[in-house]
Each structure stands twice: as C-alpha cells, then as structure tokens.
Amino acid sequence: PFSSWIRLLSSKLSPTFVLGVVLVYGLSQGFSFSFFKVVSDYYWKDVQKLQPSAVQLFVGLYTIPWLMKPFWGLLTDVFPVKGYHRRPYFILAGVVGLASAASVAFGGDLPVALALICLIGVMAGIAIADVTIDACIARNSIAIRSLATDMQSLSGACSSAGALIGYSTSGFFISLGLLGISPAAMIALGFVFQEREEEIPIDDQQTTKKLREAANGMQRTIQLPQVWKPALYLYLSIALNISTHEGQFYWYTDPNAGPAFSQEFVGIIYALGASASIVGVIIYHKYLRDQPFRSLVFFAQLLFAASGVLDLIFILRWNLKIGIPDYLFVVTETCTSKIVSRLRGMPMMVLCSQLCPVGIEGTFFALLMCIDSLGELTAKWGGGMVLNFLGVTRRDFKDLWLAIAIRNSLRFLTLGLAFLIPNSVPTDVLLIPGE
Numbered sequence: 001p002f003s004s005w006i007r008l009l010s011s012k013l014s015p016t017f018v019l020g021v022v023l024v025y026g027l028s029q030g031f032s033f034s035f036f037k038v039v040s041d042y043y044w045k046d047v048q049k050l051q052p053s054a055v056q057l058f059v060g061l062y063t064i065p066w067l068m069k070p071f072w073g074l075l076t077d078v079f080p081v082k083g084y085h086r087r088p089y090f091i092l093a094g095v096v097g098l099a100s101a102a103s104v105a106f107g108g109d110l111p112v113a114l115a116l117i118c119l120i121g122v123m124a125g126i127a128i129a130d131v132t133i134d135a136c137i138a139r140n141s142i143a144i145r146s147l148a149t150d151m152q153s154l155s156g157a158c159s160s161a162g163a164l165i166g167y168s169t170s171g172f173f174i175s176l177g178l179l180g181i182s183p184a185a186m187i188a189l190g191f192v193f194q195e196r197e198e199e200i201p202i203d204d205q206q207t208t209k210k211l212r213e214a215a216n217g218m219q220r221t222i223q224l225p226q227v228w229k230p231a232l233y234l235y236l237s238i239a240l241n242i243s244t245h246e247g248q249f250y251w252y253t254d255p256n257a258g259p260a261f262s263q264e265f266v267g268i269i270y271a272l273g274a275s276a277s278i279v280g281v282i283i284y285h286k287y288l289r290d291q292p293f294r295s296l297v298f299f300a301q302l303l304f305a306a307s308g309v310l311d312l313i314f315i316l317r318w319n320l321k322i323g324i325p326d327y328l329f330v331v332t333e334t335c336t337s338k339i340v341s342r343l344r345g346m347p348m349m350v351l352c353s354q355l356c357p358v359g360i361e362g363t364f365f366a367l368l369m370c371i372d373s374l375g376e377l378t379a380k381w382g383g384g385m386v387l388n389f390l391g392v393t394r395r396d397f398k399d400l401w402l403a404i405a406i407r408n409s410l411r412f413l414t415l416g417l418a419f420l421i422p423n424s425v426p427t428d429v430l431l432i433p434g435e
Contacts, residue, residue: 030162097125
C-alpha cells in the first residue's frame with residue numbers, strides 16, 4: 001500500500017526528506033510548473049499577442065535558470081549558511097519565486113522584456129529548489145542503493161500528481177497570482193527541513209580549497225567513459241526531439257484552421273496527460289525498475305518515436321476521416337505520449353543519480369541536469385527556427401504537419417545512440433569511490 005511505502009521511506013531516510021520531495025516535486029515542479037505552462041502560453045498569446053515562433057524562443061529562455069544548475073549545486077555543496085547546506089537554499093528559492101510571481105501578477109501592463117524577466121525569475125525559484133532536493137536524493141541514492149528507484153518513483157508520482165492538479169486548475173483559473181503558492185511553501189520547508197549542522201570554514205583559504213576540490217572532482221568524473229557516454233546520450237536524445245509545442249497550441253485553439261479547443265478543455269487535456277504520467281510511474285515502479293538501462297531506454301525511445309505519429313495524424317485531420325472525433329483523439333494521443341515519456345525519462349534519472357561522486361553529489365547531479373536543460377533549450381530553439389522557416393504563424397498552419405514530421409524523423413534517429421547507455425541494472429555500482 002502507498003501509505004506503508006511512504007512510512008518505509010520516512011523511516012529509512014527521514015520524514016522531512018520525504019516532505020521535501022513531496023513539496024518540491026509535487027507542489028513546485030508538478031503544480032507550479034504545469035500551471036505556469038498553460039498560464040504563460042495564454043499570456044503570450046492573448047495579452048502580448050506574440051507569434052508562435054517568438055513564443056517558442058521565449059520558452060527556450062525559461063531554461064536559463066536550469067542551465068545554471070551547476071552553479072546552484074555548487075552553492076549548496078560548498079557554501080553553507082549558518083552551517084546548513086540545504087535549508088537556506090530552499091528559503092532562497094522561495095524568496096526569488098515569490099518576488100517574481102508577485103511582480104508579473106500585480107505589476108499591471110508590463111513590457112515584453114520585463115514580463116519575460118519575471119517569468120524567468122519564477123523558473124529560477126523552481127530550479128533552485130529542484131537542485132537542493134536533488135542533492136539530497138543523489139546522496140541518499142548512493143548511501144542506500146536499494147531505495148534509489150523508490151526515490152525516483154516517489155519524485156515522479158508527486159510530480160505527476162501535482163501536474164494533474166495544476167493542469168486541472170489552469171483551465172478555469174488563469175491567474176498568475178497562484179504561482180506564489182509554491183514559493184511560500186519553499187520558504188516554510190527551509191525552516192523545518194531536517195539537516196545536520198556542519199562546521200563552517202573559518203577562512204577563505206578553506207573555502208577556496210573546497211571549490212578547487214569540487215572543480216577537480218567534477219572534471220575527473222565527467223571524463224570517465226561510464227559518465228560522459230550517458231551524459232552525451234542525455235543531451236542528444238532531448239536536443240534532437242525538437243519542440244513544436246507552441247505551433248500546436250496555437251493550432252489547437254484556432255477557430256478556423258484547428259479544432260478550436262476552449263481554455264477549459266486545454267486544461268482538461270493536460271490534466272488527463274498528467275494522470276497518464278502517473279500510470280507511467282506505476283508501470284515503471286512495478287514492472288521495469290530492475291531492467292537493464294540500455295534495453296529499457298531503447299524500447300522506450302522506440303515507443304516515444306512511434307507515439308509522435310499520432311500528432312501527425314491529428315494535424316492532418318486523418319482522425320476525422322476514420323471517424324474518431326477530435327476530443328477523443330487528442331486525449332488518446334496525449335495520454336499515450338505522457339506514459340511513454342515517463343518510461344523514457346525515469347531510468348535516465350536513476351542512472352544520473354548513481355553517477356555522482358560523494359561530497360559533490362549536488363553539484364554533479366546539477367551538472368547532469370544542466371546537460372538535460374541544454375538539450376531542452378536546443379530542442380525549443382530548434383523547433384522555433386523550424387516553425388519560423390516553414391512560415392507557421394498565429395493564423396497560418398499549412399506547414400505545421402511538416403515540422404512535426406521532421407521532429408518524428410529525429411526521434412527515430414535517436415535510436416541509433418542507445419549504445420551510449422551502460423548495459424547495467426540499477427543495483428550495479430557504476431562509479432567506484434576514488435575514481
């Protein structure tokens with residue numbers, strides 16, 4: 001039962017660690033991130049009146065705080081505040097996120113540049129909290145390897161459940177002010193999180209030494225074949241999956257060229273996708289958690305590439321020719337894609353958590369997640385350039401199908417990179433201490 005599983009994790013780890021995972025992954029990444037996605041899309045489309053290719057490029061800029069994750073990770077590992085490595089950074093994440101959310105929600109008619117800065121600030125709050133809890137997960141995954149997949153399953157379940165609530169709410173309450181809920185919770189978490197107080201370095205020389213050791217450790221580790229190969233796959237598998245989301249979103253809501261989905265139904269689509277994502281977590285946790293990384297990632301990528309064909313069928317309206325209504329087809333496509341995306345992503349998160357050296361696990365896991373974010377930035381900007389090159393605008397969608405076809409082809413090409421993933425299982429030791 002779920003309650004027994006939570007009690008087990010709380011007893012083996014700590015109750016406040018489990019609370020931190022629930023709040024960061026459930027409320028911050030799950031609820032806030034999903035709510036932000038829908039609210040910001042409508043903000044750029046209806047308030048700022050921007051073209052989809054421009055919005056696609058702006059969305060890429062949201063990844064800037066995520067690209068800075070090694071910096072945030074270095075702060076949490078090397079620069080304790082009052083002897084604490086994690087608690088102060090939960091508070092920092094909350095303050096940054098709350099100030100940014102309040103500015104964009106109550107600042108009136110903001111210029112595009114200022115609004116973009118505020119929205120990036122909201123993302124920064126989420127990213128800092130994410131780095132901080134990921135450092136705790138990485139350390140616990142190394143200390144208690146038998147619970148590594150359990151921690152990723154808990155993270156994935158909380159993220160999906162939070163996204164379900166966020167997407168469900170976003171269809172009816174398009175208010176940027178609700179983005180302040182999560183940062184407020186992060187501030188509270190910073191005061192209650194259980195962490196052992198450590199002695200603070202007494203001089204700058206010791207701090208410089210720790211920085212040098214952290215930098216050398218990262219450089220030494222990333223050069224190991226069992227580390228750089230999965231890291232390269234992580235980047236390429238995401239970067240080659242160019243994003244056409246903004247073009248599809250504009251088409252979804254267009255009353256002439258598209259199916260003219262309402263704001264409420266768009267929220268329902270995303271909410272059902274989040275529910276399907278929970279199903280993906282359950283499938284992984286119950287049936288796939290002990291499978292070799294390489295074979296699992298390969299077949300998940302194959303399913304991911306195949307599921308992209310559903311987007312193409314929908315854009316070309318072939319679903320209507322075979323008698324499947326738009327609302328039923330888009331729900332089927334979204335749920336399928338979300339389940340497969342979970343199966344594709346979770347083994348990579350487990351793998352990354354086990355490639356981190358002890359002592360700089362926060363910094364190194366953040367480096368791997370920075371590579372992930374760099375892949376997302378490449379995918380979003382690549383997709384934006386493809387949409388712009390093909391002339392996809394707020395009203396012209398005739399070549400949107402071609403952008404999706406290009407994306408699908410790149411997904412299939414990614415299958416040839418699976419050899420970069422180690423053919424090991426989650427309980428294997430991939431990084432020997434001292435390497």
